[in-house]
Amino acid sequence: MTKNRNKDETVTQKPGTRRAESSFRDPSGYVFFEDGVLYRQINQAGRAEYQSLMESGLYRGLVEDHLLIPHQEIPDIQSDSPLAFKILKPEPVEFISYPYEWSFSQYKDAALVTLAIQGRALKFGMTLKDCSAYNLQFRRGKPILIDTLSFMPYQEGEPWIAYRQFCQHFYAPLALMAYTDIRLSQLMRVYIDGIPLDLASRLLPRETRLNFSLSIHVHLHARSQKHFADKAINPAMMKRRISRQQLMGLLDSLETGVRRLHWKDARTEWADYMAAHNYTPAALEHKKQIVERFVKRIQPAMVWDLGANVGFFSRIASQRGIFTVAFDLDPGAVEQNYLKMRAEKESHLLPLLIDLTNPSPSIGWQLQERKSLLERGPADAVFALALIHHLAIANNVPLQHLSQFFRGLCHWLIIEFVPKDDAQVQRLLATRKDIFPNYTQSSFEETFSEDFNIIAREQLQDSNRVLYLMEKKNP
Amino acid sequence: MEPLNYYAIIHLTWLPDLLAKTPAYLDPGSGSFFLQLLLATLMGALFLVGAYWKKVKSFVRNLFSKRKEEQEDSDQKSQ
Secondary structure, eight states: OHHHHHHHHTOOOOTTEEEOTTOOSOTTEEEEEETTEEEEEEEGGGHHHHHHHHHTSHHHHHHHTTOBOOEEEOSSSOOOOTTEEEEEEEOOOSOOOOGGGSOHHHHHHHHHHHHHHHHHHHHTTEEESOOOGGGEEEETTEEEEOOGGGEEEOOTBOOOTTHHHHIIIIIHHHHHHHHTOGGGGGHHHHOTTOOOHHHHHHHSOGGGGGSHHHIIIIIIHHHHHHHHHTOOOOHHHHTOOBOHHHHHHHHHHHHHHHHTOOOGGGGTTTTTTGGGSOOOHHHHHHHHHHHHHHHHHHOOSEEEEETOTTTTTHHHHHTTTOEEEEEESOHHHHHHHHHHHHHTTOSSEEEEEOOTTSOOOOBSGGGOSBOOTGGGOOEEEEEETTOHHIIIIISOOOHHHHHHHHHHHEEEEEEEEOOTTSHHHHHHHTTSOOOOTTOSHHHHHHHHTTTEEEEEEEEOTTSSOEEEEEEEOOO | OOOOOHHHHHSOTTHHHHHSOOOOOSOOOHHHHHHHHHHHHHHHHHHHHHHHHHHHHHHHHHHHHHHHHHHHHHHHHHO
């Protein structure tokens, strides 16, 4: 790190430009924002890598197959840094998400895309020099590599430098989700450079030692790391080589290992999502019509659907071509939503795993490498349908705090008030004391009116629930 | 498996850079590095076996599908 830092100190920046906080490790270049637009600077140090990517035909092939983010070279923007070689303008990604927010199949698809890219790179005489899961993002419904500088020329005989990172960022988390517990994807929130393999090895069930891929790439890998941790490196070992075919074998073995991982509970335990609500068919249809009317009226550029379940209402927006992020705290719901989205090739929807009572924090170096959920907002519009009782009653959040929370998240708010006599609220109150005298419709309206103007209010058919369209008040 | 892109490898304007020392910034980790070296022979062998196995499978599959087609053809002729 010291080495990189010394290099960085010679980089001057024009006023109005802001270097992305996560972009500091690779001396080949970095990402910055100018007037809100994202650019990537290639440094002289990354010149050969970039030219070989472009001239080998690898870039064209990957972009055609939607595996790598396309970019334009921007000659008009001159960097005042002597280190600069070129400035690129990558096509934007609507919403940056992180591995701990992905469902099992999202994570698995990202891993397989990474291996496919590495396999392709080798055919063009190049190799991935890093394998960070954060370099993969979901765009138009599919994972795509966003780091144009992740490639370097492959030299016959070299082992894969990113093998450790692939195992820590992809294989170990997926194996833990499949074999131990789906919730262990959250370990990625704690370990920013992937799950330590000795920890993964300890957490995986004993029988995974009989699984060939896992026994090698996780269990033996962890032991090898431990074995060599305090050993002096024998120079004769450094001279040993691994042939291209052997390297292809390693990739093949990883790919087979990843492909064979399945989350077994996904289709059974969580099967009955939409059946679990308590609307009559008429009420559900009415709710859908109201949300449609509201969306048509406000024409938002981007929607965040909070508590989206399997994305029934998210699709009202996404099917109109509005980019919609469908958040839910249930890994099964997010998985089902993603599988449906993938099967139907939907391109404006992004299902993600978020617990709103403890949303993704900012993490990493100086707490700035990966952004918190709130830092990635605000959205144009937020849906909070059948959500508020979970926050206000199950999590004891006062209405005033809720109103302020939504105020920070959006301009338009489509929110459903679920009154106390509703069966779902009664269920939440069944085993506890009712300490919520202020949880009433009038108090809800009064409180939210401090931050929002109520534009429309519609009572749901066959139900006491009320849907609101609200617009944020000016500060 | 697609053939190697020899064109890309031969027509290198950046050959000198290629031969320069690898400009990697990531520490591969000695344990991970040597594990690959230790596994190399095994991985290479498995890859070869896998590739031949695929060929055998597709050969057998083709054989049967050809027979099926021939069967269907002769069935049609006899009709």
